[in-house]
Structure formats: structure tokens, C-alpha cells
Amino acid sequence: MTYKLQLLDVNKSFGSLEGCKGISFNVAKGELVCLIGSSGSGKSTLLRCINLLEEVDAGQILLDGEDITDPDLDPLPIRRRIGIVFQSFNLFPHMNAMENVMLAPRRVYKTPRAQLLTTTTALFERFGLADRMKNYPDQLSGGQQQRVAIIRALAMKPEIMLFDEVTSALDPELVGEVLDVLLQLKNEGMTLVLATHEMGFARKAADNICFLDQGVIVESGPPEQIFDNPEQSRTREFLSRVM
Amino acid sequence: MSVDTKKISPATSETVAGYSKQARQLREAKMRKRSTLIATFSTIAVFLAIYFLVPLAPGWEKVKQSFFNWEIFQKTFPTLLNAFLWDIAIFAWSAPIIAVWGLIIALARDARSPALFPLRLFGTIYNDIFRGVPVILAIYLIGFGVPGLGLPRPWNSPYIWGTVALVLTYSAYVSEIYRSGIESIHESQRAAAKSLGLNHWDVMRFVILPQALRRVVPANMNMLIALQKDVALLSFIGPVELLRQAGVFKSLFANFTPYLGASVIFLAVPIPATRLADAMMARQDKQRR
Ligand SMILES: Nc1ncnc2c1ncn2[C@@H]1O[C@H](COP(=O)(O)OP(=O)(O)O)[C@@H](O)[C@H]1O
Ligand SMILES: [Mg+2]
Numbered sequence: 001m002t003y004k005l006q007l008l009d010v011n012k013s014f015g016s017l018e019g020c021k022g023i024s025f026n027v028a029k030g031e032l033v034c035l036i037g038s039s040g041s042g043k044s045t046l047l048r049c050i051n052l053l054e055e056v057d058a059g060q061i062l063l064d065g066e067d068i069t070d071p072d073l074d075p076l077p078i079r080r081r082i083g084i085v086f087q088s089f090n091l092f093p094h095m096n097a098m099e100n101v102m103l104a105p106r107r108v109y110k111t112p113r114a115q116l117l118t119t120t121t122a123l124f125e126r127f128g129l130a131d132r133m134k135n136y137p138d139q140l141s142g143g144q145q146q147r148v149a150i151i152r153a154l155a156m157k158p159e160i161m162l163f164d165e166v167t168s169a170l171d172p173e174l175v176g177e178v179l180d181v182l183l184q185l186k187n188e189g190m191t192l193v194l195a196t197h198e199m200g201f202a203r204k205a206a207d208n209i210c211f212l213d214q215g216v217i218v219e220s221g222p223p224e225q226i227f228d229n230p231e232q233s234r235t236r237e238f239l240s241r242v243m
Numbered sequence: 244m245s246v247d248t249k250k251i252s253p254a255t256s257e258t259v260a261g262y263s264k265q266a267r268q269l270r271e272a273k274m275r276k277r278s279t280l281i282a283t284f285s286t287i288a289v290f291l292a293i294y295f296l297v298p299l300a301p302g303w304e305k306v307k308q309s310f311f312n313w314e315i316f317q318k319t320f321p322t323l324l325n326a327f328l329w330d331i332a333i334f335a336w337s338a339p340i341i342a343v344w345g346l347i348i349a350l351a352r353d354a355r356s357p358a359l360f361p362l363r364l365f366g367t368i369y370n371d372i373f374r375g376v377p378v379i380l381a382i383y384l385i386g387f388g389v390p391g392l393g394l395p396r397p398w399n400s401p402y403i404w405g406t407v408a409l410v411l412t413y414s415a416y417v418s419e420i421y422r423s424g425i426e427s428i429h430e431s432q433r434a435a436a437k438s439l440g441l442n443h444w445d446v447m448r449f450v451i452l453p454q455a456l457r458r459v460v461p462a463n464m465n466m467l468i469a470l471q472k473d474v475a476l477l478s479f480i481g482p483v484e485l486l487r488q489a490g491v492f493k494s495l496f497a498n499f500t501p502y503l504g505a506s507v508i509f510l511a512v513p514i515p516a517t518r519l520a521d522a523m524m525a526r527q528d529k530q531r532r
Pocket of ligand 1: 017
């Protein structure tokens with residue numbers, strides 16, 4: 001079978017500092033994969049490589065079996081197929097929520113304005129933010145901002161979504177509303193890759209877990225294996241620290 | 244006993260809160276009044292000192308004659324005002340060109356792809372040259388040099404080439420201001436925009452520049468004020484604008500008062516301009532909230 005996303009021996013270093021070393025894993029269509037590991041273990045670097053925000057040094061990243069790290073490919077159409085949401089939301093502060101969402105489809109897909117308004121409004125309704133469309137980012141709570149960021153990525157109709165610690169900057173009582181959105185996406189059949197510190201969520205929702213340490217995947221497998229019967233001592237050590 | 248305290252305590256706390264708020268407001272008003280009073284008195288004292296002490300200087304009578312001659316002031320001021328129209332005109336058409344050309348240089352310097360390296364190099368060299376050469380030298384070189392090529396009218400006009408010199412110089416400074424604004428926008432904004440599939444130019448145009456330009460409004464306002472004064476430098480190569488007209492009057496009457504008149508006129512522009520810019524920024528801020 002071909003996977004939706006396949007990483008083969010991906011390496012990325014920053015000067016002498018190695019961000020990822022020989023990372024390989026597969027994500028089937030509709031699966032949710034969680035990357036866990038302490039801060040600095042290479043989760044963000046990996047996600048940025050998949051989105052082509054970083055150029056890999058070696059290895060392959062296959063999207064539907066096609067190597068997207070090929071330097072001859074135009075990165076723009078590939079990025080559109082892969083949505084990413086960041087820890088710090090990164091909404092555009094000079095645009096209201098609706099404009100944040102509509103900018104890219106308008107410029108990239110040249111969607112007519114009337115149609116764009118309809119689809120955007122539908123997205124905001126779907127994620128319970130219909131009354132917030134006209135608000136600027138600094139008028140929204142962290143959870144609302146993060147949901148707008150998710151809507152903004154979804155508006156490009158990506159085939160796969162990457163989430164980089166999207167709840168880490170949120171007050172604890174706002175984490176739930178964003179995790180609910182992730183579940184909603186999974187239930188709708190979206191393929192998701194998450195870097196996360198929400199172990200409870202990872203255990204409940206993930207199909208597969210990859211535990212990273214110092215740029216390498218130490219152990220990977222279904223949540224029951226990683227959380228209940230970790231084989232590696234480093235995994236056990238990490239889990240005992242965070243749980 | 245317990246009933247009593249229950250009754251009393253909420254009432255007291257309310258009174259205290261109400262009282263302290265009122266008292267604070269009163270005290271603040273009083274303080275404000277007092278500081279205004281102090282400021283007024285000290286200002287008056289300083290002016291009185293100047294008014295009484297300066298005339299005691301040995302050369303005062305002469306200075307008064309040659310700098311504060313009311314009769315000459317009255318006679319020359321209307322013509323000076325008229326000459327100032329030239330400054331305004333030169334300013335009015337160079338400012339927008341500087342704004343655009345400066346932006347183009349800034350964008351050239353921001354070009355990231357290796358294929359555009361020549362653009363980048365051009366921007367860097369351009370800025371090094373035009374920020375290194377004194378404005379007056381650029382005006383002399385371009386304002387006299389280019390018309391010296393024997394171009395047909397009106398292309399031999401020092402008005403045009405003097406202004407070109409101003410534009411080229413000021414664009415270098417303004418482009419650096421733009422660039423500092425562009426660089427002040429956090430990399431994560433660029434990443435977010437890129438991740439949506441926007442191309443380099445769209446990222447710049449819709450995400451980076453709108454934020455960057457806003458941030459550099461105050462710095463550019465300063466450049467505008469400086470430009471408004473530096474227009475007077477063109478007097479050295481010919482255009483009979485305010486400063487040159489004042490110079491003509493100075494020779495004519497053998498008196499410096501026209502320069503004082505010119506100063507008054509120059510001063511009349513930046514002060515309201517700065518207030519206007521402040522007001523514009525404040526209104527923009529309020530609209531967003
Ligand atoms: N742009 C960069 N330049 C230099 N080093 C980087 C850069 N991005 C990440 N790193 C380094 O790569 C390693 C992995 O970082 P990161 O992927 O952010 O980890 P995580 O997301 O798991 O916390 C860290 O040691 C980090 O300092
Ligand atoms: Mg990270």
C-alpha cells in the first residue's frame with residue numbers, strides 16, 4: 001500500500017547541530033500520528049521539513065508516493081497540500097479573522113469573493129467561531145486564535161495537517177477546545193501529524209506514537225505499546241518525567 | 244455581635260472604595276493643576292530673563308538692528324512666503340518619489356533567491372554611496388553635472404536635477420528605514436504565510452509590508468521633516484526658493500532679518516506635520532480596537 005506520508009531516513013542539521021538524524025516513519029491516510037519527546041528533540045524541525053519550510057540535508061519525504069524534497073519541484077503547490085499550525089498561532093495581526101483565512105485562497109486559488117465568503121463562513125460555523133469573524137487577533141482568546149489558525153490552514157483544502165504543539169501556549173482551560181477541533185478533524189478523515197506534550201490526548205486519539213530524543217526516533221508504535229509497555233529505557237524515563 | 248459585623252463590614256468597604264476613588268481623582272486633578280502652574284511660572288521666568296538679560300549684552304543694539312528689524316520683516320515677508328511655494332512644490336513631488344524608490348531599494352536588498360543577487364548588490368552599493376556622500380555634494384554633482392551635458396530644455400533645469408539629487412539621497416535613508424521595519428517583523432509571520440502556499444512577493448505585499456510600513460511611520464515622518472528643510476539646499480544651485488530669496492533680500496537691505504522670516508516659515512511646517520502624524524497614528528490604533 002502507499003502511505004499518505006512517508007519519511008525515509010530524513011536528516012537535517014543546523015551547522016554542526018543535528019536537528020533530525022535518520023528519521024523514518026509512515027502515516028496512512030486518515031491516521032493521526034503523535035510525535036512526543038522533550039523540548040529540543042527535533043519535533044518542530046521535522047514538521048518544518050515536511051512542510052518544506054526547511055530543506056532536508058538527506059533522505060526522502062514522500063507525499064502520496066512522490067518525493068517532495070526533489071529540489072527541482074516548485075515548493076509552493078506542495079505547501080498548499082500540507083497545512084501547518086504553530087504553537088504561537090502566527091495569525092496576521094493587521095487582518096481580522098476572516099481576512100486571515102481568506103488571504104491565501106484568494107491569492108493562490110483566485111477563488112471568487114462571493115464563493116470564498118460562503119466557504120469561509122461555513123468553516124467558522126463548523127468550528128464555533130461564526131460570531132468572531134470580524135475580530136482582530138488581539139481581540140481573541142488564545143484558544144480562539146488557535147482555532148482561527150486551524151481554519152486558515154484548512155481553507156487551503158490541505159490533504160494532511162501538521163500541528164506543532166498547538167496547545168502549549170494556551171491557558172489550561174483553553175486546551176480542550178483546541179483538542180476537540182483536532183478530534184473533529186480526525187473524525188472527518190483528515191490525516192494528522194502532531195508534535196505534542198498532551199500525553200492524555202496522544203494516548204486516546206493517536207493511531208501511532210513516535211518518541212523522539214536528540215533527533216532520532218527512539219521508539220514508535222501504537223499508544224498502548226508506547227505508554228504501557230515501552231521497550232526502551234529512554235522512553236520509560238521520558239514518560240515517567242512527563243506523566 | 245455577629246449580626247452587627249455582617250451589617251457593618253460591607254457598608255464600610257463600599258464607602259471606603261467610593262471615597263478613595265473620589266479622593267484619588269480629586270488629588271490627581273489638584274496635582275495636574277499644580278504642575279501646570281509650575282510650568283507656566285518657570286516658562287515666564289525664563290522668558291523674562293532672556294528679555295531683560297540679552298539686551299545687556301554689548302552687541303545687542305547692533306544685533307537688534309540687523310536681525311530683528313520689523314520694517315524689513317514686513318517688507319520682505321510676503322515675497323518670502325511666495326518663494327516658499329517653490330519649496331513646497333519641490334517637496335511635494337519629491338516626497339512620494341522617495342517613498343516609492345526607497346521601497347524599491349529596500350525590496351531589492353531583501354531579495355533572497357541567488358538569481359536575484361545582482362539586485363541585492365545594487366541596493367547595497369547604492370545605499371553605501373548615497374548615504375556616504377553629503378547631501379550638498381550630491382546636489383552639486385548632479386545639479387550642475389547633468390545639465391552640463393548640454394541637454395535640451397527643460398532637461399537642463401537645476402530644479403529638476405537638484406530634486407533628483409535630493410530624491411536619490413533621501414531614498415537611500417528611507418530604504419534603510421523600510422528595511423529595519425521589514426526585519427522587525429518576526430520570522431514566524433513569514434513562515435506562516437509561506438506555509439499557506441503564498442509566493443515570496445505575496446508574502447511581502449500582504450503580510451510583511453503592511454505591518455512593517457506602519458512601524459516605520461514615525462521614523463519616516465522625521466525624514467519628511469528633514470527633507471522639507473533640505474529642499475533649501477537647492478538654493479545653492481539656482482532655484483529661487485525661500486532660502487535663496489532670503490539671501491537676495493539680505494544683500495539688498497544689508498540686513499539679516501529676512502533670514503529670521505525664513506526661519507519662521509520653515510518652522511511653521513514641521514510642528515503641525517508632526518502633530519498630524521501623531522493624530523493619524525492614534526486614530527489608526529483606535530479604529531483597530
Ligand atoms: N533554525 C535553527 N537554527 C539552528 N538550530 C536550530 C534551528 N531550529 C532548530 N534548531 C535546533 O534543532 C534542535 C531541535 O529543535 P526543535 O525541532 O525545535 O525541537 P522541538 O520542537 O522538539 O523542541 C534543537 O537543538 C534546536 O536548537
Ligand atoms: Mg518545537
